[in-house]
Amino acid sequence: MPEKNRRNIPVASERRHGLSLLRDPALNKGTAFTEKERDALGLRGLLPSVVSNQEQQAARILENLQGLPNDLEKFVALNALHDRNEALFFRVICDNIDEMQPLIYTPTVGLACQRYGHIYQRPRGMFISANDRGRIAKVLENWPYRAGIIVVTDGERILGLGDLGANGMGIPVGKLSLYVACAGVHPNSCLPVMLDVGTNNMELLDDPFYIGVRERRLRGSAYDELVEEFISAAQEVFPGVVIQFEDFANHNAFRLLKQYRDRVPTFNDDIQGTAAVALAGIFSALRITGGKLTDQRILFLGAGEAAAGIADLVVSAMVSQGLKEDDARRHCWLVDSRGLVVKGRTDLVEHKLPYAHEHAPVGDFLTAIKALRPTAIIGVAAVGGTFTQEVLEEMARLNERPIIFALSNPTSKSECTAEEAYRYTGGRALFACGSPFDPVKLNGQTFVPRQGNNSYIFPGVGLGAIVSGAHRITDEMFMSAAHSLAHDVTETDLKQGSLYPALPRIREVSGNIAVAVARVVYQQNLGSGDVPGDIAAHVQTQMYDPHYKSYL
Ligand code: NAD
Helix, strand or coil, X not given: CCHHHCCCCCCHHHHCCCHHHHCCCCCCCHHHCCHHHHHHCCCCCCCCCCCCCHHHHHHHHHHHXXXXXXXXXXXXXXXXXXXXXXXXXXXXXHHCHHHHHHHHCCCHHHHHHHCHHHHCCCCCCEEEEHHHCCCHHHHHCCCCCCCCEEEEECCCCCCCCCCCHHHHHHHHHHHHHHXXXXXXXXXXXXXXXXXXXXXXXXXXXXXXXXXXXXCCCCCHHHHHHHHHHHHHHHHHHCCCCEEEECCCCHHHHHHHHHHHCCCCCEEEHHHHHHHHHHHHHHHHHHHHHCCCHHHCCEEEECCCHHHHHHHHHHHHHHHHCCCCHHHHHCCEEEEECCEECECCCCCCCXXXXXXXXXXXXXXXXXXXXXXXXXXXXXXXXXXCCCCCHHHHHHHHHHCCCCEEEECCCCHHHCCCCHHHHHHCXXXXXXXXXXXXXXXXXXXXXXXXXXXXXXXHCHHHHHHHHHHHCCCCCCHHHHHHHHHHHHHCCCHHHHHCCCCCCCHHHHHHHHHHHHHHHHHHHHHCCCCCCCCCCCHHHHHHHHCCCCCCCCCC
């Protein structure tokens, strides 16, 4: 491996000065270079006279953002900041996470991906195409840092927007920004990768500004061989790198996870990250009801990556609490577009089969609720308005405190609004959502619904895996992440109906998750190197801090 791949954290005085220092986003501090630094680093005259601090620079950025007409313009402006001053970008994100997360990630990133070729300014991350077969390791060596975590997509199922081909690169880039902002993974450790295998999106193929390979999607063994070479090359060039699969279509997501999870440190956030955040929401809800996980009956609307992931992790958690696996599975039921998933059906793909229980066919969700009497319903079908008044009233009739999670994104796809969930259950719903909803006032009480956003989970899991040098990422790690997240929900949060902590606490929350995950890594003998005496202190020392440091 070339020397440059081993060096992770640049030091300004080592090699950069003058204009090249100002043009290196990893080192640039702009007008915040001090008088002494300006003299020592050849910057005198290259900057205006004023010496600002990072707070003043951040205030200027916020003022500029407020003046922009829409979220896409703000996304572009934030990207430009990322490209010229990384520390300032992350300082702005970290200090204003509630406002910034929707701009650098969902929902704005969806629009940005649709327009990616049109708003494109500078490359970020690596693009690997089918033409790179046979030389992927060489291509990865062009990356100047040693990657600790890769987020990779092939762009086939970007959020709920379908096949966006190479435009899907916005997703790995956004996710890795959240790794840095939410958990303090060092920016140089983060490598976004687009496996550009073409697209079947005709609009993009016809778009003169499309940035990807202008061919139909690679399929079959050629696709599998490309993924295999990529995974092997990534491990060869960056030994031990954590690889997060992101926004692959169902037909690849499940089998790639199955194929690689026992070979390399890898996970799929759409399946496993979603699972942990939902399980944490259930744990929080049970803190309110005092109920036991093993007493829950959970009915999912939707039977894709999110539903299967959540159900599988719920089963693992129930097994860890003493149930047999077969019994635990019977606590989870799925409804897909053709009705209740039951044993007699002949149209079921593999990931639904463990939940195809003996039952008469049921065509619709409300009838399924009446038949199965669930304690919790979880909406992950991306079909808006499906938790109707009747559905919510029936859940309130069956349960003192019904658990209602409307997780589909974006807001137009949400199964119900927060207001509907509280109103039709007489304020008794224990509610979590995938899309943001404002607080709801009902009968003199204010409910503060919080988003079960995956960003509560994956940054901490990634950090925990990196600091412990995890060889594998297991269900037990996601389970302990879910426990840690639920544990960080305060009594005040619970009183106002919030099943997740406030987002501004995300670095503390992610740090705790990283510690919980690292503990499991060591317990399962899956770590590298010595076990630190104080895991929490070790995690803290590894966390990137975007405040400027002196270069002298
Ligand atoms: P997916 O495409 O893998 O699954 C969607 C499933 O819904 C499929 O099984 C499909 O058969 C089923 N479906 C479609 N129409 C239906 C209908 N009318 N009735 C019942 N089922 C129907 O997608 P996914 O990754 O599982 O994501 C689903 C939704 O969940 C998306 O909106 C996504 O944004 C959201 N999501 C939210 C979170 C979160 O809040 N943390 C995390 C992941 C996914």
